[in-house]
Amino acid sequence: MAVTFDPTDDAVLRDPYPLFTEMRAAGGVHWSEPLAGWVAVDWASVQTVVTTPQVFSADRMVQILDRLPEPRRTTAADVLRWLSLWMVFQDPPNHTRLRRHLASVINPRMVESLRESTTRIVTDVLDELPKDEPFDFYTRFGLTVPGYVVMDLLGVPRDRLAEVKQWSDEMMLFIGSARGVEDKYGRARHGAHSMAELFRGLIEQRRAEPRDDVLTRMITSTVDGQTLTSDELIASMMMIANGAQETTAHLFSNGLLALQATPDVARTLVADLDGLVATAVEELLRFDSPVLSAGRLVASDTELGGQKLRAGDRIFAMLAAANRDPAVFDAPNELRITGRPNSHLAFSKGVHFCLGAPVARLEAQIAFTELLTRFPNLRLAEPLESIPWVNSLVARGPQRLPVLLG
Template identity: 30%
Template sequence: MTDQVVPPSEFYTDDFAADPYPAFARLRQDTPVCPVGGPRFDSYLITRFEDAKVALNDPRLSKDLYGPEQHYLRIFGPNSEGLNKNMLNSDPPEHSRLRQVVSQAFTSRRIEALRPRVAETVDNLLDKIIPQGQSDLMHDFAIPLPMMVICQLLGIPETDHERVLGWTQVIRTSGSSSRPPEEERAAVQLAQLRLHQYLTSLVQYKRAHPGDDLIGALVDACDNEGKLSERELVTTTFLLLFAGHQTTADFIGNATVALLTNPDQLDLLRTRPELLPSAVEELLRFDGPLPVASPRIATEDVEYQGVHIPRGSIVGVVINAANHDPAQFADPDRLDLSRVRGPHIGFGHGVHYCLGVSLARMEGQIGIGALLRRLPGLRLAVPADQLRRLPAASPFRGLLELPVEFTT
């Protein structure tokens, strides 16, 4: 084991973006708690499964980026607080209070009631794709599907879906264009501003025109129950909007590529569609959309694997490295849809376990199942190593484009 500090640039290469798993394997083996040095702060990456589970539920590793030390300024910049001060970036008891407000909307029973609507949305999107014989599945399917579902759940008018999607995609694809960095930052900040202004005005509209949707329920929790402040109302709406579609979109894209590049597993799922629920879990373990959990702050000196992590350090739990840990999963780099379901941490662990897990699983099962059923001969239109991905510096693992062909 080495205590050498790794520069962040090691993880910002095109090769790493294409396939980070060899680098993750080296970290697990040689530096399971890896110091990463940078000009603004020092951070540590935790890569082994058991350490990752402990860290994700360690109260000494705080999610509150907006406390007195204002860590968010170092990480996200001064314009982030208007959208990011929410339950994702908070600790109990604040986190518990905020999570309780929205948890009733994400019960398994309520989500299961959405199944017919999700299936209809999937079929409508595929009806537009099928006559073409080819598609960019990210643009035509993987991104709009969860966006439409979460917008319907929140109560965002259909006439606004396109521009809301536009703002979120500017944020999602940050760093992927050829524009100068200062122009890229300005574009992202403008998209954040526009989205914040839109959600603020939408909340006011819902206040004047109550409806049977999630934003309406949040307004009621703010105005009549006193469970949310006005700012928390807007930031919670943003979190549900962004988290409700971003990771699911990237998951569907990653899962499709994994299946198309593992034809034996693709054939297995076509012939045994009853494997879909377990297949979604294995595909999430194999190449999840959130490689590193959102950052944590060490509120005191802590130690993992004999490595001293000083108070104030940023700690990143590398979910995708932990989910390929051979100490936890046999032959972890092999996609095995018949694998006995193991306790992967693709949805997190502990108090911050993904609130929308039931919705994400359902969208994945319906979406992937329909792709295989309705697009015969589905195949990549370019070699897998030519697929354009989000930049390595992105917090998400996903595709910019997914060109495919199929038989009509």
């Protein structure tokens, strides 16, 4: 019987790696009937998908309309107005133009300037956590830390974080959820309209009263003498707000679970946090990537992983599967924070390499350093088997993570 990836299977959501191992043994690329698309699971095929935009296009939003009946098509069109402007759903040359704008703002100098404020955010959030009773690490710490960082970056008041997260979740129902979510197009439209209204107001404020901040620099950025349009600014803010919070929260949660499962590795890390935290974060990214897959649309007939793909087919490049490919990583199912050459694909690769990767790395290094320094005896407050996983083809991690700080 052919092996297939079924995102509705709770066991697969919780731990897809045994299935990925089985699929790789049978070939690098497989058809998934539940997804009505292809799934790439070996490192070579995944790398090809994410680094060959002329064959595997990121511009896959418009095709969604063709698959939908009315009135869902009208509702979806309202969301696609914004998603079609996201850099991650565009190919060169327009992708190149948008990335030049954003890269002029989100750059190494800007990221390093965040170190002090991010450390303060992490320590303040840790100070407020309950010390003698269980709490949800995912929401109270995981979402809050990167949430505050990105709210500050975009000039959004921190007290709007819960609203923005809700709207972001609603939009993600459109692009990241597996099937079976009720009214996901209507909810996605609500999230898109709400975020657009908030961000439009902030842009108007900055145009009237410029500041020395990221949003002002986005507004005034010029490429070939042109600035971003108002809609492109709003869409870019949506994309940043969406991508900067949940995936980093899952990096924290998945990393914490990996360290809980390997106490010897955790003790080694705690004994030399300053020396090991950077490489440990890279290994945690590889070991259980917070991004499950990157979706693409086949632009022209091609062959990949022994399969014939047709123009118009969908393919999901499983980044998490590629990061456990034994052809690239020795003992890939072991967590090794020292001595491992780490060419992981957790942030993708090529023109769509995650622009926010340096920010996520900085946040994770600070978060794990502070967390493990203060609470080396942190432990789960509930059996892992009872914790549900996120129903998504993009994000990978637990829906909640009850812990005791000890």
